[in-house]
Amino acid sequence: MQAPEGALASRRKKHSLAYEWGIVTGVVTIISFLLVAGSWTWNLDQVIYDAGIFLLKRPAREDVIIVSIDDESIATVGPWPWPGATIASLLDHMSAARPKAVGIDMVFAGPDTLSRRDNKLLAEALRKTPNAMLPVFKVQGQEVKPAVDFARNAQLVSTNPQIYPDEVLHNVSLVSQETGNPRPHMAFAMAKVAGIAAPPGDANEYLISYVGPPGTIKHVSAAAVLQGNVPPNLLAGKFILLGFTASRLANWHLTPSVIGSEKMAGVEVTANILCSLLDRKYIRQPDILFVGLVTATAMLLLLIAFYRASQWLSLCLMFATAVFAPVLALVLLYRFGLWFPPMSVTVSALFAYPYWNWKRLETICNYLDEEIVRLEHDQHKVPPVRAVGLISFADYIQNRVELIHVNINYLRAARKFLSESLDGLPFAALVVTPDGKLVTANQRALELCQLDKMDLSRHRIDHALAHHVELDGSDWLTAVLSALKGDELDLKAGDSKGSEFEVALAPFRNDEGVVSGLIIVIEDVTALRLAQREREDALSFLSHDIRAPQNSIMALAELQRDSGMRKPEAEFVADVEALARKTVMLAEDFLYLAMADSKTLNLDKYDLQSLVDDCVAEIQPQARAKQISIEISEADDRAVVMADRSLLVRAIGNLLVNAVKYSPQGGVIIMKCEISVMDAICSISDNGPGIHEDDLPKLFRRFSRAQSRDSRISGSGLGLVFVDVVARRHRGRTLVKSIPERGATFSIVLPRIDPLDAE
The missing domain is CATH 3.30.565.10 (Histidine kinase-like ATPase, C-terminal domain)
Structure with a gap:
C-alpha cells in the first residue's frame, strides 16, 4: 500500500529523537517533582510506610506500663464515672510504688461535679503522685483545662494526635501550638523526666515508631491495682500511663498495620510514643524539596538509560525502578530510620516508559514517512523491483514496515547495480571517507591491494596501498586532503613490478551538499606507456636507423657522378651492396621483433x-x-x-x-x-x-x-x-x-x- 506523497509531505515538522527525548525528560522530571510537592502519591506512600512500621516492631519496654480502665475494671468497680475518692485511691496505690512519672490520660471533672471531700482527696492524691501529668484538651479551638486544684498539683500537657485524611495515626506534635500556648505532649514530657532531649527533626511532625500492634505494651487492670493485687515492685520506678481501654470509654485511633489498620486506645498510642522516645527510635523524613529533587534526578537518570537502551532493557529498567524504589524505602526505614516516600518515583517510572516510547514511536513513524517519500522519488534511478508482501488493510506501523521493506528492496537493487557497475569498470576504483577510510572497492582494486571485501572498513587508503601502489612525489593522505580542497591533481604512480598507473581523485557530496567521500580511480597504463615508447622507438628507427644507410647510398651516388671523386666501379658496387644489406637486415630485425611481440604462439x-x-x-x-x-x-x-x-x-x-x-x-x-x-x-x-x-x-x-x-x-x-x-x-x-x-x-x-x- 503506497502512502500518498502529498499526505506524507504535509505532516507536521519532524523532530529528532534527541529533541523528543529532551521534551519527555523535561515533562517527566517536572511531573515527578510535582507529585512530591503536591503529595499526590500520599495514600500510596502510606501503604509502604505502614508496611515499614510493621518491620520496625520490637519487644516492649519493661519500664512503661499502662494501668487501664478496661471492661474488667468497669465490671468490678462500677460504671464510669467513678467517685473522686476511688480515683484518688487508685492514684495513692500507684504513688506508693514510687514510679518515675504518671501520665493520666483522662478528663478530670471540675469541683462542681465532685463533692468537696472527693475534690480534696483527688487534689491531695495528685500532689503525692510523682511527676503527675494531666492533659489539656481542645474543644472548638479553646483549651479545656483541669480544675485549678488539680492543675496546681500536676504538669499540664497535650495528648491531641494529628489525624491524616486516611484517619490513620502516623505522627504527632511533640509540642502543641494549637491554642497559642505551647504544651509538650504527655509522652514527650514523661521522656524528659528520663533525661531525653528533643529528637532531631521537626517536633511538630514526629513520626511514631510503634513498638508493635495493639496489646504489645504491658497492661495492668485498674481494678487489680485498687484491690492490691498488683505487687508494688511491678510499678516501682516505671512510667505509668493511666487511661481507658474499655471498649465504650477509650478514645480509639487507627494505627499502621501490614494487613491494613488496627484500632489502638489513645493511652496505648501515648505509651508507644513514650517507648519510641525512650528507645531513641526516631524516624527522620527529609525535606520535601530534597525529596522532589532526588525524585527528579532519578527520573533523569532513568530517561538517560531509556535513550541508550533497547526496548527490552528499557522495559526491564522501568519495572526494576518501580519495584526498587519501595524496596529501597523499606530498607532505609528499617536500617537507618529514614523515611523517603517512594511512590512518586514508581508512578513517574511507570509513566515515563510509555510516554517516551510513544514519542519515540511517533518520531520514528514521521521519519519513516519522510524517508519513504524520498526513496520513492529515487526509485526510477535503479532497475525496478517487484513489490511483494504489501497489505491493503493493516496496522499503521505494519504498513510503514511493508513500505520500508519494498524500498529496502530498491536499495538492495541499487547497491547491487552500483557494485556490479564498479566491478565492470576496466580499472581499479575505490570509495573512501574524507579521513581516508575505505568504504568499498571493485574487484580490480581488491586484487591490486590484495584485500578481502569483508575487511575493507578496517583499512585506510594509505595502509591499503602502501606496499602496492606508490604515488610519485606525494602520499595518499596528502592527495586525499588536496582533492577535498578542490585542487587539480595530476597523479602518477608505480609498483615494485614496474607497472605504471594514472590516478584520479574526485570528491562526491550528499543531499545536503557536504563532501561525504572520494572516488579514487587507479588505471594501469603500463601497456599504453610501453606502446608509446615502442612507437617512439619505431619512429626513431624509421627516421634514423633505416634512413642512415639510404642516405649513404644517395651520397655515394652523388660522388659517383663527380668524375674527380668517382670510385672504381667494383668498389662502388661493393659499398652500395653493403649498405643495402644493412638496410635489409635492419628491416628484417624490426619485422621479426614486431612478430615476436604480437604473433600468436604456435606451441x-x-x-x-x-x-x-x-x-x-x-x-x-x-x-x-x-x-x-x-x-x-x-x-x-x-x-x-x-x-x-x-x-x-x-x-x-x-x-x-x-x-x-x-x-x-x-x-x-x-x-x-x-x-x-x-x-x-x-x-x-x-x-x-x-x-x-x-x-x-x-x-x-x-x-x-x-x-x-x-x-x-x-x-x-x-x-x-x-x-x-x-x-x-x-x-x-x-x-x-x-x-x-x-x-x-x-x-x-x-x-x-x-x-x-x-x-
Missing part, C-alpha cells in the same frame, strides 16, 4: 637439445669461415619445453650469430643444455671481448648496443631484444654473465616439461 613440445643442434648446423658455415669451433655439452636428461619453434630457433640463432661475430679468429664457442627441477637452460659462451658492466643494462633495450672496439662489427641493436621478448613470451627469462676481455655467456631459461608428460 608444441620440443627437445631443447634438438633445437640447439639445428641452430648450430645453420651457423656452422659462418663459424668455419672464422676458424671458430663450436662445442656442444648435452644435458643428462631430456630438456623438453613448450615452444614456438620458429621464434625459439631464431632467438638461439641470434645468440650464436653474436657469439660468432664477437669471437676472435680461431675462438671457441660452448653450447650447453642443462636442466633443473623446474627449468631447461640453453647457454652460449664465447671468448670474445666481453661486455663492460656499465653496458649490461643496455643490452635488452631497443636500438641500443654495447660499445665495441671493433668498428667493423655492425648490428641493429634489436637482436638481443628479440631474444628477451621470445624468452618472456615463453614464460622464461634471459640471463647474461660477462667478464671483460674474457668473454660473455648468454642463457635462455624456459619452463621445463617432464619427459614422461612429453611422451
Whole structure:
C-alpha cells in the first residue's frame, strides 16, 4: 500500500529523537517533582510506610506500663464515672510504688461535679503522685483545662494526635501550638523526666515508631491495682500511663498495620510514643524539596538509560525502578530510620516508559514517512523491483514496515547495480571517507591491494596501498586532503613490478551538499606507456636507423657522378651492396621483433637439445669461415619445453650469430643444455671481448648496443631484444654473465616439461 506523497509531505515538522527525548525528560522530571510537592502519591506512600512500621516492631519496654480502665475494671468497680475518692485511691496505690512519672490520660471533672471531700482527696492524691501529668484538651479551638486544684498539683500537657485524611495515626506534635500556648505532649514530657532531649527533626511532625500492634505494651487492670493485687515492685520506678481501654470509654485511633489498620486506645498510642522516645527510635523524613529533587534526578537518570537502551532493557529498567524504589524505602526505614516516600518515583517510572516510547514511536513513524517519500522519488534511478508482501488493510506501523521493506528492496537493487557497475569498470576504483577510510572497492582494486571485501572498513587508503601502489612525489593522505580542497591533481604512480598507473581523485557530496567521500580511480597504463615508447622507438628507427644507410647510398651516388671523386666501379658496387644489406637486415630485425611481440604462439613440445643442434648446423658455415669451433655439452636428461619453434630457433640463432661475430679468429664457442627441477637452460659462451658492466643494462633495450672496439662489427641493436621478448613470451627469462676481455655467456631459461608428460 503506497502512502500518498502529498499526505506524507504535509505532516507536521519532524523532530529528532534527541529533541523528543529532551521534551519527555523535561515533562517527566517536572511531573515527578510535582507529585512530591503536591503529595499526590500520599495514600500510596502510606501503604509502604505502614508496611515499614510493621518491620520496625520490637519487644516492649519493661519500664512503661499502662494501668487501664478496661471492661474488667468497669465490671468490678462500677460504671464510669467513678467517685473522686476511688480515683484518688487508685492514684495513692500507684504513688506508693514510687514510679518515675504518671501520665493520666483522662478528663478530670471540675469541683462542681465532685463533692468537696472527693475534690480534696483527688487534689491531695495528685500532689503525692510523682511527676503527675494531666492533659489539656481542645474543644472548638479553646483549651479545656483541669480544675485549678488539680492543675496546681500536676504538669499540664497535650495528648491531641494529628489525624491524616486516611484517619490513620502516623505522627504527632511533640509540642502543641494549637491554642497559642505551647504544651509538650504527655509522652514527650514523661521522656524528659528520663533525661531525653528533643529528637532531631521537626517536633511538630514526629513520626511514631510503634513498638508493635495493639496489646504489645504491658497492661495492668485498674481494678487489680485498687484491690492490691498488683505487687508494688511491678510499678516501682516505671512510667505509668493511666487511661481507658474499655471498649465504650477509650478514645480509639487507627494505627499502621501490614494487613491494613488496627484500632489502638489513645493511652496505648501515648505509651508507644513514650517507648519510641525512650528507645531513641526516631524516624527522620527529609525535606520535601530534597525529596522532589532526588525524585527528579532519578527520573533523569532513568530517561538517560531509556535513550541508550533497547526496548527490552528499557522495559526491564522501568519495572526494576518501580519495584526498587519501595524496596529501597523499606530498607532505609528499617536500617537507618529514614523515611523517603517512594511512590512518586514508581508512578513517574511507570509513566515515563510509555510516554517516551510513544514519542519515540511517533518520531520514528514521521521519519519513516519522510524517508519513504524520498526513496520513492529515487526509485526510477535503479532497475525496478517487484513489490511483494504489501497489505491493503493493516496496522499503521505494519504498513510503514511493508513500505520500508519494498524500498529496502530498491536499495538492495541499487547497491547491487552500483557494485556490479564498479566491478565492470576496466580499472581499479575505490570509495573512501574524507579521513581516508575505505568504504568499498571493485574487484580490480581488491586484487591490486590484495584485500578481502569483508575487511575493507578496517583499512585506510594509505595502509591499503602502501606496499602496492606508490604515488610519485606525494602520499595518499596528502592527495586525499588536496582533492577535498578542490585542487587539480595530476597523479602518477608505480609498483615494485614496474607497472605504471594514472590516478584520479574526485570528491562526491550528499543531499545536503557536504563532501561525504572520494572516488579514487587507479588505471594501469603500463601497456599504453610501453606502446608509446615502442612507437617512439619505431619512429626513431624509421627516421634514423633505416634512413642512415639510404642516405649513404644517395651520397655515394652523388660522388659517383663527380668524375674527380668517382670510385672504381667494383668498389662502388661493393659499398652500395653493403649498405643495402644493412638496410635489409635492419628491416628484417624490426619485422621479426614486431612478430615476436604480437604473433600468436604456435606451441608444441620440443627437445631443447634438438633445437640447439639445428641452430648450430645453420651457423656452422659462418663459424668455419672464422676458424671458430663450436662445442656442444648435452644435458643428462631430456630438456623438453613448450615452444614456438620458429621464434625459439631464431632467438638461439641470434645468440650464436653474436657469439660468432664477437669471437676472435680461431675462438671457441660452448653450447650447453642443462636442466633443473623446474627449468631447461640453453647457454652460449664465447671468448670474445666481453661486455663492460656499465653496458649490461643496455643490452635488452631497443636500438641500443654495447660499445665495441671493433668498428667493423655492425648490428641493429634489436637482436638481443628479440631474444628477451621470445624468452618472456615463453614464460622464461634471459640471463647474461660477462667478464671483460674474457668473454660473455648468454642463457635462455624456459619452463621445463617432464619427459614422461612429453611422451
